[in-house]
Amino acid sequence: MESPRLSDRQLQAFQQVMDCGTVSGAAQRMLIAQPGVTRLLKQLEHDLGFALFERRRGRLVPTPEARLFHRELVRVWSGLEELRTTARRIREREMGGLRISAMPLLGMTFLPDVLAAFTKQHGEAQAELATFRSEQVLEDVVTQRADLGFAMLGGGDERVESEAFRLESVCLLPADHPLVAQAKVSIKDLHGQPLISYEPRDPTRQALDRLIEAAAVRPQRQLQVSLALQAARLVAQGGGIAIIDPLNARGFEGQNIAIRPFEADLGDTFYLLTPREQPLSSLAKDFIEAFRAQFFAMRV
Template sequence: MRLRHIEVFHAVMRAGTVSGAAHLLHISQPAVTKVLQHAEAQLGLLLFERVRGKFYPTPEALRLFTEVDKLHADLVAIRRLAVSLKNGEAQTVKLSVTPALGAAVVPAAMTRWSLAQPDGRCELSTQHTRELVNALLLGEAELGLALHDPKHPGIRAEPLASGRMMVLLPRKPARAGRRAGEAAGLPLAITELPSELIGLAGDDPLGLRLSQECEAQGVQLQFRITVQTYQLARALAEAGLGAAVVDPFTAASADRQRVVVRPLDPEMPVPLYLLTPSAMPLSQGARRLVRFLGEAAEACLAQADTVPA
């Protein structure tokens, strides 16, 4: 039996009449009769006894219907899945991000994605870049956001946005605080970095770039406090424990009442990378989320550059 035979046979069994089957299938009665006759000819057996305009299934048809009904349920499920795939609602999008981006970029993007895709599902996790890459390679994540390109042959890295390294300077009281406020938004030379600087971990990509630039400029950095995450560096700077050099996304969420935010000079670009497995195409729901992530990142960068009055 062909698929069309199965659909018509199932409809006639459910409706009990040709007209009822035609109504279920949204086709004409002659079309139902023609397909049914063709199915019987292909099978070489009678499926229905025609008595005064009504169709009565033969014993063979009743036995056949048991299996056809199962197949019909599967076909309905396939159609529903196809619609869900088209709307991007069937898959669970798995997004893994570094901690700084999870706090700064993801909430705004997820708000828009949830409104645009109310039936969509998303699993979020925060990991450092090395663990994030492993999650993508193992299929535990579909998308990743990181602040550097891991340059792995199994990972595709696509820049979504780009900012620059920023310095968080604790505000001081009274007159000194006003002077710091007046400098907000103006570049701070790397040679002018204060001695009380909160350091980043030795294997951190941005920390390594900062150390290399300082070495090139003849600046000796000494850290009394070293941290693993940019958010902790920001929190310590806000607490007045020292200045911190952080990415622009972390700087965007800094408390401007407690710190002055200034771009580092010379400029050190900080791209935001979308990481995906090289051999895996993105689902429609994931592509929508990528668009919102990119727009949220641009908005975050604009906020980082904004100087409060």
């Protein structure tokens, strides 16, 4: 037996009669004449193969079959309404998930600030921010465990799309340090100073070491850390001075710390990574634009 061919108009007429209890009331809601509603009901009964209403004492009374059918219709239409709502929210970018993998330089301070402002403008959007070393960030993007990645690696990797961002370095100083009186700090100013260093494999550490060696400068190296945040906290406690990125530095300004531009170019570049073969969602594109805007507006 063939499945009944049901039109939206037939189902609307049935729904309105069930709600109103009369053909006249349904006709008013549907903005059509009463005979039109009656015709739609008869067509629906014919297509379904069973009666929907009985007339008793001048009133329409739904049959048991009609009540069962109406219960299922309400369930289906409720699901369709949820589907329409979901489509609208996707269209208006309120829904969807965003997975971000980032190196600590960005993942600990700057990206949370961007994400906090971003989610306020994107309703119920779900976002996940994970922090890893650059090697893991690159792997996350390649395997599409992350929609976006921020890493010091990946600029020449053919498996991902990349956008380069340049970072100028700054010098963090205890607020009472003599170098605070200078407008800028140079390589030569590091001579004899207690310099907080990063791990030997860190690109910033390696670039700074090359410049220090070329300038024949000898800073005091007593403390070594893994993260810029650790270096900044040590500076705030008078543990030495540190060369760090301006993104992390700005979070410590005023906390017994002074920030001065570092005139040497350490070549600090990080990359925004996206999967090469996977189109970006609207949510991901919007986040990238928000990141760019906040990054380029950042001043130290």
